[in-house]
Structure formats: structure tokens, C-alpha cells
Amino acid sequence: MVKPVGPLCNMNCSYCYYLETADLYKLPHQFRMSDPLIERCIQQHIAASLGPIVQFVWHGGEPTLAGLDFYRHVVDLQKYYLPQGWSCWNNLQTNGILLDEEWCSFLADAHFDVGLSIDGTEWLHDAGRKDLGGQVTYKRVVAAIQCLQSHGIQPDLLCVVTSEIAKESLSVYRTLRKFDTGWIQFIPIIRHTNDGQVTSELLTGKAYGRFLCAIFDEWVHHDIGKLEVQLFAEMSLALSGGTANPCWMAPTCGRVLIVEHDGSVYACDHFVDAEHRIGDIVTSSLSELVNAPVQRRFGNEKQDRLTTQCRSCSWLYLCNGGCPKDRFAPDGNSETGLNYLCDGLRQFFAHAKQPLERIVEQRKYGVSPEAIMSDLSTELVARWKGVGRNDPCPCGSGRKAKQCCWEQRL
Numbered sequence: 444m445v446k447p448v449g450p451l452c453n454m455n456c457s458y459c460y461y462l463e464t465a466d467l468y469k470l471p472h473q474f475r476m477s478d479p480l481i482e483r484c485i486q487q488h489i490a491a492s493l494g495p496i497v498q499f500v501w502h503g504g505e506p507t508l509a510g511l512d513f514y515r516h517v518v519d520l521q522k523y524y525l526p527q528g529w530s531c532w533n534n535l536q537t538n539g540i541l542l543d544e545e546w547c548s549f550l551a552d553a554h555f556d557v558g559l560s561i562d563g564t565e566w567l568h569d570a571g572r573k574d575l576g577g578q579v580t581y582k583r584v585v586a587a588i589q590c591l592q593s594h595g596i597q598p599d600l601l602c603v604v605t606s607e608i609a610k611e612s613l614s615v616y617r618t619l620r621k622f623d624t625g626w627i628q629f630i631p632i633i634r635h636t637n638d639g640q641v642t643s644e645l646l647t648g649k650a651y652g653r654f655l656c657a658i659f660d661e662w663v664h665h666d667i668g669k670l671e672v673q674l675f676a677e678m679s680l681a682l683s684g685g686t687a688n689p690c691w692m693a694p695t696c697g698r699v700l701i702v703e704h705d706g707s708v709y710a711c712d713h714f715v716d717a718e719h720r721i722g723d724i725v726t727s728s729l730s731e732l733v734n735a736p737v738q739r740r741f742g743n744e745k746q747d748r749l750t751t752q753c754r755s756c757s758w759l760y761l762c763n764g765g766c767p768k769d770r771f772a773p774d775g776n777s778e779t780g781l782n783y784l785c786d787g788l789r790q791f792f793a794h795a796k797q798p799l800e801r802i803v804e805q806r807k808y809g810v811s812p813e814a815i816m817s818d819l820s821t822e823l824v825a826r827w828k829g830v831g832r833n834d835p836c837p838c839g840s841g842r843k844a845k846q847c848c849w850e851q852r853l
Contacts, residue, residue, distance in 0.1 A: 444500045444502050444699060444702070444712060445476075445481075445500065445506075446504060446702065446703050447501060447503075447704055448476070448503060448505065448506060449504055450465045450504045451465075451475075451503070451504045451508050452504045453505050453508060453538070453540055453541070454572060454573065454575065454580065455573055455575055456572050457570075457571045461504060464716070468705070474504075478516065480705070481513075481517065483724050484706070486520075486524050487730070488729055489521070489524045489529075490728070494529045495528055495529045495530065496529070496531070497530070498531075499532070501534065501535045507535070507537050507541040511545065511549060514535075518553050521533075532556070533554070533556070534555070535557050535558070536560075537557065537558070537559055537587075538560050539559045539561075539583065540583055547590045547593070547594040548594055550591070550594070551595050551596055556596075556599070557596055559584065559588060559599070559600060561585075561588070561600055561601070562603055562608060563602050563614065563618050565581045568581045570607070571603075571605065588622055588624070592624075597624045597625050597626070598624055599624065600619050600622060600627045604629050604630065605646060606646040608654075609653070609654040612653070612657040613657055613661060616661055616662075617661070620670060625670060626672075627670065628672075628673040629658075629674065631784060632645065633783055647786075649786050650787070651784050652786060652787030652789075653787075653790075654787075655674065655787065656791055657850070659672075659791070662675060663802075663816070665816070667812040667815055669812070673689070677689060678792070681761055682799055682803055691765050691766040694745070695742045695745050695746050696767070697738050697742020700738075702724060705723075706723045706725050708729070709721065713766065713767075713768040714741075721735055745764065750770075750776065750780045751774065751778060752775050752781060758793075761792055762788055762792075765784065765785070766782075770782050771783060790842075793838050794838045831844065
């Protein structure tokens with residue numbers, strides 16, 4: 444993941460965890476990757492890759508602040524260093540504010556994928572995602588989505604989940620669904636202040652679980668085959684015997700290095716700090732750094748530091764303890780290091796497992812999405828027949844229905 448302008452951004456989102464990384468540098472400081480550094484980065488990354496597709500993720504801050512000519516130069520360098528028969532896959536993660544006809548035309552011609560941040564409904568988005576002048580941004584982001592679509596790009600929509608957004612699960616999901624981009628990713632906000640306290644945006648595990656379950660039920664009865672939600676798709680992949688793609692769901696991590704604008708390399712996007720700086724691309728190569736003992740130890744600690752509760756959990760094969768940055772809650776064995784969202788994830792896994800297994804099985808045999816949704820609706824009605832508020836929830840979580848999936852029943 445390359446940060447061509449480091450933490451620079453043209454927005455001031457209330458929950459951003461990355462702007463504070465500017466404190467690592469002495470000011471005044473030039474937050475833009477130089478031409479020699481970007482060439483070295485591209486050359487090293489291609490050399491370290493197995494091919495034939497080399498993946499580049501451009502992140503920030505706000506990576507479009509590097510300018511359109513920067514990415515034109517990137518594409519030229521990639522073509523120059525790619526072995527014959529190889530290709531590059533570029534993904535731009537952006538807030539969309541700077542995207543206009545010229546940008547979208549370039550991104551389409553260069554075959555970039557785009558991840559675009561939008562927090563559901565207009566009032567929720569504008570409450571947390573203002574520009575540097577304090578102005579709201581929702582309408583500008585919607586215009587960016589429409590501009591991308593007019594050039595044949597369907598952006599992946601990235602929506603953070605704060606305590607307030609979690610209260611509006613269906614309105615958030617239905618608003619995002621209307622853009623018809625085909626992919627939505629929900630990112631829970633778990634952020635600490637400098638003194639170690641959690642911030643006001645933090646949602647509880649239970650609130651996150653209710654949020655996911657409500658959206659899952661909307662998706663499973665209306666949107667199979669029309670729209671993918673990242674967590675649902677990745678859970679389906681794991682249930683079918685595959686390997687989920689997100690690093691937070693993997694047994695170990697440490698393979699997604701961060702290359703900052705000055706060439707510094709860090710262990711992970713969530714650990715850009717002095718302790719986790721593992722080197723730079725001037726004095727070392729990316730292949731050396733990703734395989735360095737300190738980085739291997741960082742990645743393996745995700746598995747090695749699982750709590751007793753995690754190791755005995757029946758859902759471990761799905762979440763593998765979650766992201767290390769979120770593992771600070773006490774578990775049931777007087778240990779600290781449990782995923783803060785554990786309650787919510789377990790609730791969601793229990794709620795979604797049976798329907799997703801059925802979807803995976805029916806897709807294998809070519810059953811149409813419409814038939815799958817009709818079958819699931821019939822099954823859900825039958826499953827809830829005779830179940831009262833104080834009875835065990837039919838999802839199998841062990842909770843009372845009123846404390847689990849009662850609101851999601853048909």
C-alpha cells in the first residue's frame with residue numbers, strides 16, 4: 444500500500460486515525476513522494492512479486508492530492524518495469540472530492556479500480572466527513588460516483604460504522620444500494636485517543652452485531668446476485684473451503700507493507716509509528732523488508748497472542764481473532780487481548796452461517812438468485828414459527844430471541 448502524500452488530506456473526518464501520523468515528521472515537510480522514490484518503489488514491488496499480476500494500492504491521506512500527472516508517470520513506470528506478459532492492477536482509495544471528468548477519464552483508460560468513501564445517508568456522511576473549510580461533502584462525493592459510472596467505473600463503496608451510523612443500519616444500506624455499484628464494504632471505527640481512551644465514535648460489539656444482522660437480512664432477501672457486501676462475500680468464501688482475503692480474517696498478517704511518501708516502510712496501515720518502522724526503500728528492498736525477522740514476528744504475533752477464549756472459540760476459523768489493533772478487551776479468563784467487537788462478530792456469524800451455507804450450496808448447483816431468495820424467505824418463516832421473545836433464538840447463538848435476531852424476523 445503506497446501513501447504518495449502521506450497523511451495529507453483535503454478533508455477532516457471526525458474519526459480519522461491517520462492524520463496524526465504527520466507528527467512523525469519535522470515541519471516544514473514536503474508530503475509528496477519524489478520521482479526517484481516512486482520509481483524505486485515500483486521497480487522493487489514488481490521485482491518482489493510473483494506475477495503475472497502485480498497489485499498496487501494507492502492510499503492516504505488523500506492520494507489524489509499527488510496530482511493526475513503523478514499517476515500518469517506511475518503508469519508509464521509500471522509499463523517500463525513490467526516483464527513481458529505481466530500486468531498491473533491499480534486500486535485508488537479516495538474520498539472523491541477531486542474527481543472530475545479528466546480524472547475519471549484517466550482512471551478508466553488506465554483500468555484503475557476505485558474505492559470511494561461515503562457514509563450512507565447524507566446527514567450521517569456530512570456529520571462526520573467535512574472538508575478542511577468545515578463544509579459538507581456528500582453531494583460532491585455523489586457527483587464523483589456518478590462521474591466514475593459515466594466512464595464505466597463502478598467504485599467499491601466504503602462506509603465506516605460509528606456508533607451513530609450503527610443505529611441507522613437499513614437506511615444506510617438502502618442509500619448505498621441505490622448507487623448500484625455492486626460492492627459495499629463496512630469498516631467499524633475503533634479508535635483511541637493519545638491517552639489510550641476510546642473515542643466517542645466507537646461502537647459496541649453488540650451494536651455492530653445488530654448492524655450487520657439487519658443488513659444481512661435485507662441483503663439475503665432482496666439483493667443476492669445484485670450486490671456484494673464484503674464481509675458476507677468473504678464469509679461465504681471461508682465457508683466454501685476457501686481463504687478469506689482481508690488481512691484481519693487471516694491467521695497471521697504482516698504481508699501488507701506501507702510505503703510512505705518519504706520511502707519509509709511500516710509494518711501495517713494501522714501501525715504507522717516509530718515502533719513499527721521497519722526500514723525504507725532507499726537502504727533496503729521491499730522483498731527484504733517483508734521477509735525481515737521483525738516483520739515476520741509482527742505477523743505471527745497475531746496468532747501467537749490469541750487469548751484462551753479465542754483459541755477455544757468455534758468461530759476462530761472465520762475471524763482468527765480479528766485485527767491486532769482491536770484486540771484490547773478482556774476475555775472470560777482474566778486475560779486482555781480479545782477483539783473489542785467479539786460479541787458482535789459472534790452474533791453475526793451465528794446469524795449468517797446457515798443461510799450462507801445454503802447460498803453457497805445452491806450457487807454450486809446453478810440455482811438462480813431469485814429462487815435462492817424465495818427459498819430462504821420460506822425457510823426463515825418456518826424457523827421462527829412458534830418462537831416467542833423469551834425463547835432461544837433460532838439462529839443458534841444461545842441468546843434469547845429478543846436479545847438477538849427478534850427484529851430481523853420476517
